Amino acid sequence: MSCEPWQCAEIATSKKANPIQKPEIAVAMIKKASRPILVVGSNVTERWMEGKQAIEYIIDLANASKVPVVATAHMVGEFIKRGYQPAAFMNAFEIGQRVADPAWQGLDGKGRPDLVIMVGMPYYMQALILAGLKHFAPDLRTMTLDNMFHAHASWSFPNASFEEWATNLKVMTSKFEGGQ
Amino acid sequence: MTSKNVHVKIDEMKTSSGLIKNLELSIGKVINENYAEPMGPTPMPSMTTLRDWDMKLLNKYKPFYMPDCDSCCLCTFGKCDLTAGKRGACGLDIATQSSRIVMLACAIGAACHTAHSRHLVHHLIEKYGRRYPLDIGGLNIKVEAPVSRLVTGIKPETLGDLEDILTYAEEQITQVLAVGHTGQEGSNLDFESKAFHIGMVDHVGMEVGDIAQISTLGYPKAEADTPLVKLGISSVDRTKPVIMCIGHNVVPSVGIIDYAKDTKVDEKIEVVGLCCTSHDMARYYNRARIVGPISWELRFIRAGLADVVVLDEQCIRTDIYEEAAKVNAPVIAASEKNCMGFKNRTDDPADEIVSDLVSGKVQGVLILDPEKVGEVAVRVAQLVAPTRKRKNVLPSIEEITQIAKTCTQCKQCQRNCPQDYAIPAAMKAAAAGDLSLLTDLYEYCIGCGRCEEACPQKIMIHSLIVKAGEKAMECEDNLCRVGRGAVSDVEIRNVGSPIVLVEIPGIVAIVGCSNYPKGGKDVYDIAREFALRRYIVVLSGCSAMSAGSYRNSEGKTLYEEFSGEFTAGGVLNVGSCVANSHIAGAAIKVANIFAKRNLRGNYEEIADYIHNRLGAVGLAWGAYSQKAAAIGAGFWRLGIPVLVGPHGSKYRRMLLGRKEDPQNWEVLDARTGDKVNVGPAPEHLFNTIETKEECMVAIAKLCIRPNDTWKGRSIKLSHYVDLSKRYLGVMPNDLHLYVRTMADVPMTMKDEFVKILEANNWKETVIPDPTMLPRMVRKMKE
Numbered sequence: 001m002s003c004e005p006w007q008c009a010e011i012a013t014s015k016k017a018n019p020i021q022k023p024e025i026a027v028a029m030i031k032k033a034s035r036p037i038l039v040v041g042s043n044v045t046e047r048w049m050e051g052k053q054a055i056e057y058i059i060d061l062a063n064a065s066k067v068p069v070v071a072t073a074h075m076v077g078e079f080i081k082r083g084y085q086p087a088a089f090m091n092a093f094e095i096g097q098r099v100a101d102p103a104w105q106g107l108d109g110k111g112r113p114d115l116v117i118m119v120g121m122p123y124y125m126q127a128l129i130l131a132g133l134k135h136f137a138p139d140l141r142t143m144t145l146d147n148m149f150h151a152h153a154s155w156s157f158p159n160a161s162f163e164e165w166a167t168n169l170k171v172m173t174s175k176f177e178g179g180q
Numbered sequence: 181m182t183s184k185n186v187h188v189k190i191d192e193m194k195t196s197s198g199l200i201k202n203l204e205l206s207i208g209k210v211i212n213e214n215y216a217e218p219m220g221p222t223p224m225p226s227m228t229t230l231r232d233w234d235m236k237l238l239n240k241y242k243p244f245y246m247p248d249c250d251s252c253c254l255c256t257f258g259k260c261d262l263t264a265g266k267r268g269a270c271g272l273d274i275a276t277q278s279s280r281i282v283m284l285a286c287a288i289g290a291a292c293h294t295a296h297s298r299h300l301v302h303h304l305i306e307k308y309g310r311r312y313p314l315d316i317g318g319l320n321i322k323v324e325a326p327v328s329r330l331v332t333g334i335k336p337e338t339l340g341d342l343e344d345i346l347t348y349a350e351e352q353i354t355q356v357l358a359v360g361h362t363g364q365e366g367s368n369l370d371f372e373s374k375a376f377h378i379g380m381v382d383h384v385g386m387e388v389g390d391i392a393q394i395s396t397l398g399y400p401k402a403e404a405d406t407p408l409v410k411l412g413i414s415s416v417d418r419t420k421p422v423i424m425c426i427g428h429n430v431v432p433s434v435g436i437i438d439y440a441k442d443t444k445v446d447e448k449i450e451v452v453g454l455c456c457t458s459h460d461m462a463r464y465y466n467r468a469r470i471v472g473p474i475s476w477e478l479r480f481i482r483a484g485l486a487d488v489v490v491l492d493e494q495c496i497r498t499d500i501y502e503e504a505a506k507v508n509a510p511v512i513a514a515s516e517k518n519c520m521g522f523k524n525r526t527d528d529p530a531d532e533i534v535s536d537l538v539s540g541k542v543q544g545v546l547i548l549d550p551e552k553v554g555e556v557a558v559r560v561a562q563l564v565a566p567t568r569k570r571k572n573v574l575p576s577i578e579e580i581t582q583i584a585k586t587c588t589q590c591k592q593c594q595r596n597c598p599q600d601y602a603i604p605a606a607m608k609a610a611a612a613g614d615l616s617l618l619t620d621l622y623e624y625c626i627g628c629g630r631c632e633e634a635c636p637q638k639i640m641i642h643s644l645i646v647k648a649g650e651k652a653m654e655c656e657d658n659l660c661r662v663g664r665g666a667v668s669d670v671e672i673r674n675v676g677s678p679i680v681l682v683e684i685p686g687i688v689a690i691v692g693c694s695n696y697p698k699g700g701k702d703v704y705d706i707a708r709e710f711a712l713r714r715y716i717v718v719l720s721g722c723s724a725m726s727a728g729s730y731r732n733s734e735g736k737t738l739y740e741e742f743s744g745e746f747t748a749g750g751v752l753n754v755g756s757c758v759a760n761s762h763i764a765g766a767a768i769k770v771a772n773i774f775a776k777r778n779l780r781g782n783y784e785e786i787a788d789y790i791h792n793r794l795g796a797v798g799l800a801w802g803a804y805s806q807k808a809a810a811i812g813a814g815f816w817r818l819g820i821p822v823l824v825g826p827h828g829s830k831y832r833r834m835l836l837g838r839k840e841d842p843q844n845w846e847v848l849d850a851r852t853g854d855k856v857n858v859g860p861a862p863e864h865l866f867n868t869i870e871t872k873e874e875c876m877v878a879i880a881k882l883c884i885r886p887n888d889t890w891k892g893r894s895i896k897l898s899h900y901v902d903l904s905k906r907y908l909g910v911m912p913n914d915l916h917l918y919v920r921t922m923a924d925v926p927m928t929m930k931d932e933f934v935k936i937l938e939a940n941n942w943k944e945t946v947i948p949d950p951t952m953l954p955r956m957v958r959k960m961k962e
């Protein structure tokens with residue numbers, strides 16, 4: 001699996017993400033974090049794996065891991081339609097700006113997230129938000145769950161096929177208590 | 181204004197220090213006043229004159245930077261790695277570098293428009309004289325140049341007066357460009373302020389150009405019911421020779437149209453345009469055709485439809501020469517800004533140039549005389565068309581399958597497509613004889629050609645897409661309303677009160693380029709949704725074309741369905757890129773004509789008015805250019821929020837408010853001087869929107885303003901709630917921030933609102949007479 005940026009021109013990074021070679025590693029990081037959030041963008045209803053939309057896999061993972069979900073774009077309605085209530089919904093850059101702010105107290109007002117997980121925004125847009133966080137919130141850890149390598153994240157899955165992506169998400173879900 | 185140069189000539193003069201001989205001095209201009217409006221505090225502002233105003237906005241809407249690149253390579257000290265707080269050799273950090281790039285982009289954009297306008301004014305003065313009177317709307321327009329008056333204090337009356345305004349703009353562009361040098365500005369906020377400054381200047385530059393061409397070239401003058409002109413590829417009559425003009429500067433196209441008319445061949449040839457030139461051609465000539473937005477260059481040329489390609493300036497594919505060569509279409513470059521490496525043939529006899537192009541001895545020429553461009557283009561088109569026989573480079577349908585079979589599924593195309601389109605899947609299907617996925621791409625593809633550049637199998641992917649979409653292309657026969665230019669004073673007078681006070685929920689300006697995430701239909705859908713809701717919808721440029729490219733269930737295009745008047749439910753096309761200035765102009769005129777605020781050199785007060793009272797939002801759904809950045813920056817300084825589609829995130833800096841921070845939303849009540857929290861209205865000054873659905877809701881919300889009357893606020897909130905339910909599937913989660921008194925709550929939604937207000941410990945506040953300028957307190961009349 002390749003660890004070059006999925007969109008070939010997105011190469012201007014001097015500090016590059018650590019590749020997540022196994023889904024278990026991502027699970028361990030999430031378990032280690034005390035206040036993770038999962039930001040989910042609009043592509044999760046457009047990508048299909050094994051006859052299911054990506055959002056279905058994300059809902060399973062969110063249910064299993066109990067990581068609060070922030071839905072961007074119009075995804076909130078898509079989640080609710082499928083019986084899942086996200087913790088919040090807002091514009092992608094609004095959540096990006098908030099998590100970059102050390103004084104932000106999180107969705108619940110109890111403290112800033114220490115791990116921001118992202119999935120499903122247009123690749124270049126997600127890359128830019130991750131770049132903003134890398135530069136302006138260097139203490140914050142970021143992770144992406146797409147099948148596209150995101151060099152600006154702290155950790156990213158490598159480029160992968162839809163089948164591998166589905167497997168990764170399923171394995172992740174199964175490793176949380178709620179997914180067993 | 182009338183002005184004269186003060187010119188002093190001294191043949192001989194004895195002074196205490198000696199003898200002066202033959203001294204000649206020109207000391208600028210003395211303005212001979214017959215313009216009654218008193219001069220405001222900031223005529224011809226320098227880079228720092230309005231800095232305090234900018235800082236007020238930047239404090240409310242903080243920059244969120246997303247560096248596209250970790251390093252800076254602008255000087256030979258570098259490359260410098262600026263990652264996460266590291267400074268470069270000159271001391272610059274990444275926030276400052278990011279803001280510098282924003283400023284430079286805006287300066288390039290402003291330079292582009294202003295240079296375009298300078299060329300127009302030069303050319304038109306040469307043709308019509310310096311004293312040619314300006315007229316952009318006859319008796320219907322007294323405020324003929326609202327942006328220029330506001331910024332410079334000059335009231336232009338003749339073509340010559342426009343030169344003074346351009347001189348101011350050009351000086352500012354030079355000053356701002358200088359700030360981009362290594363070791364100049366050290367603060368990101370100051371770079372931002374300068375970006376705002378040059379955005380403001382950009383609107384001045386645009387206004388000058390459009391006023392000049394409207395006054396001289398017989399364009400519609402602020403008319404609501406301008407004619408409908410044919411739009412789309414199949415509107416072009418291919419039995420005739422076709423001249424295709426690409427770019428933004430109408431001057432060479434005018435040469436072509438005039439020559440065709442003078443030689444009586446205008447009905448025997450087709451003169452068609454791509455991008456903004458086509459809007460201006462249509463304003464000049466009722467037989468001009470608007471082919472479509474800038475992204476259609478490749479499809480039009482490769483389909484063999486152009487017999488001659490004429491290039492003027494801005495947003496032209498720089499490889500057009502090679503593309504045209506493949507289909508044997510000669511190219512004429514007609515702008516100094518864009519010589520394409522061709523030999524300058526301006527001084528050669530037309531006969532020679534025609535013969536060289538027709539025989540194929542040369543494939544392209546540079547001609548800088550628009551009249552000669554006209555003659556050469558028209559003659560060459562007629563001579564070349566019969567031999568070219570619409571030569572094209574599209575494969576046949578059968579060939580598509582064969583070519584698709586050579587695809588190795590390496591995914592390089594998708595990974596290089598800016599839209600990340602699933603091209604490999606479309607190739608797989610095509611190889612099996614199913615072209616439907618390729619056909620789908622036709623609607624979405626922005627015609628950049630990056631996929632082909634990347635394909636190791638050298639598959640002409642874009643050509644395959646165009647061929648697969650040929651049927652759709654053949655149906656592209658739509659209508660665009662000819663650009664009307666300015667909004668008339670009468671229209672402003674009629675809608676001033678409804679916009680500021682009650683019934684009209686907002687003005688949505690949909691402008692700019694066609695770098696859409698999923699085709700132009702989104703623009704049509706957004707424009708129609710808001711027109712049906714009786715917002716005023718104002719369009720320009722490629723967006724105005726995309727909006728006209730679809731039809732409703734009754735078969736009507738947007739421009740047939742809605743009137744072109746600046747009123748509730750109107751859908752206006754102001755015109756080309758430079759006509760965007762009329763949108764800012766309309767906002768300024770509301771403050772001036774309706775609210776009777778002085779305009780002249782009074783920038784802060786007018787911007788303060790617009791920001792706090794006028795529910796206007798700009799949307800550049802497919803913004804890609806530096807010009808779009810500059811146009812946006814001009815709106816930011818006026819306090820008008822701007823949204824961009826997902827690709828706009830690459831401008832790499834958003835200006836975002838934080839709705840939950842109360843101190844962000846305090847304004848002064850001009851009646852009392854009290855600080856009043858008015859809530860996040862408008863919430864952001866610049867933001868990227870991910871999807872069309874999200875965009876619908878964001879626009880409605882951004883039309884909310886502090887001084888809305890309770891009736892106006894309840895109308896705006898009902899649209900916000902309704903759109904949110906429809907497109908996001910939920911109630912908004914911030915309604916409590918927008919309700920000031922229970923009278924703001926839409927009647928039919930009272931129960932839902934009450935629950936939300938109770939859950940959020942809502943408290944009633946007052947509706948102030950809002951201002952961000954302490955000097956406005958108590959000054960205003962009740």
Ligand code: SF4
Pocket residue numbers: 252253254255256257258259260267268269270271272362363
């Ligand atoms: S301008 Fe400054 S940061 Fe950029 S390359 Fe030169 S020294 Fe480095």
Ligand code: SF4
Pocket residue numbers: 596597598599600601603621624625626627628629630631632641642
């Ligand atoms: S030409 Fe179309 S398909 Fe090819 S890279 Fe550009 S947008 Fe993608």
Ligand code: SF4
Pocket residue numbers: 586587588589590591592593594603604607634635636637638639641
């Ligand atoms: S780049 Fe060419 S060979 Fe590779 S998947 Fe795309 S079309 Fe096929």
